[in-house]
Amino acid sequence: MTDLTEDPSRGVHDTELELVAAHLASLDHDGQRFADVLRATLDQLLDGRRNGRYEYQKLHKTEKTHMGTLVEINLHREFEFDDGDVTDYRIAGVEVDCKFSQRIGGWEMGPEMVGHLCLVVTASDQNSSWRAGLVRATEMHLRSVQNRDAKRRLNEAGVAAIRWLWPEHGKLAENLLLHLDPETCKRIMNAEGRNQRHGQARIFQLFREVRVQGIILRRTIIETVGHGLDDPMKRARGNGGARDALRPDGILVLGHQDNDPLVARALGLPVPKKGELVAARVTPAPAIPDERPTAEVNGTYWVVARSEDEPIAAPVIPRKRAEGNL
Known part of the structure; x- marks a missing residue:
């Protein structure tokens, strides 16, 4: 059973959320592994080696939809999370579902996710930025309006309740x-x-x-x-x-x-x-x-060289590592 207790200074205290956050921090103290996964996933989706593409916005709609699946899979592989029963992962013994969106607040939670923790992830190649956080998909955090698949997005209270992970590390390797x-x-x-x-x-x-x-x-x-x-x-x-x-x-x-x-x-x-x-x-x-x-x-x-320096042949760098001077 989830431990949700009132804390006057913070509102609702979620013991499982804090447990998962602490475990993720122990796996990736500065968020670099997480950022590397997102960079690699974007590169995987663009597949520039085969077709020369480098702009996310020019991907087909179906390819963009596949981004969330790739993020889920690649994070699973990188951190070797256990499989969840209802959710994507089990982290520190807690069921956690992975949600990706290009923008904050764009994550969609199905009815089976109500009550569960969600690892919400966003990344922008255009802005070279990313963020990841934890939030519980409670009725209090979800909009009343749902799409045709019965999925709902976080409301303002839900976005405000996100426990952001690695808040100081939001830089994505530049494309x-x-x-x-x-x-x-x-x-x-x-x-x-x-x-x-x-x-x-x-x-x-x-x-x-x-x-x-x-x-x-x-x-x-x-x-x-x-x-x-x-x-x-x-x-x-x-x-x-x-x-x-x-x-x-x-x-x-x-x-x-x-x-x-x-x-x-x-x-x-x-x-x-x-x-x-x-x-x-x-x-x-x-x-x-x-x-x-x-x-x-x-x-x-x-x-x-500076722009005004005349071109002259560069030296040949010795291939074998030299001791002392080259």
């Missing part, structure tokens, strides 16, 4: 293509090459764009830009990929392996993790040092 200015995005996605497949030409153009340089590029971005290629990430690396092809233009493409993280850190760039890349145009360090961080590569010194 870079969605937030680039239209002209930059058009140059990237329309790039064509004479001697390479168009997917490879698009990847090369991605790294050439000043707006993109110095920003961590997730695997999904590379795969979306290089859609149609068997192995888009390979086209971003050496052996004929972007790393070799763009070096004459002074552009370094750095990953998470070998000496790349050392060079990225020395240049003051964000350091890529596994499955991430960062690009930057570099130039020899000036004779009179300025404020730019300097990286030493094979006895030569390099800084991130």
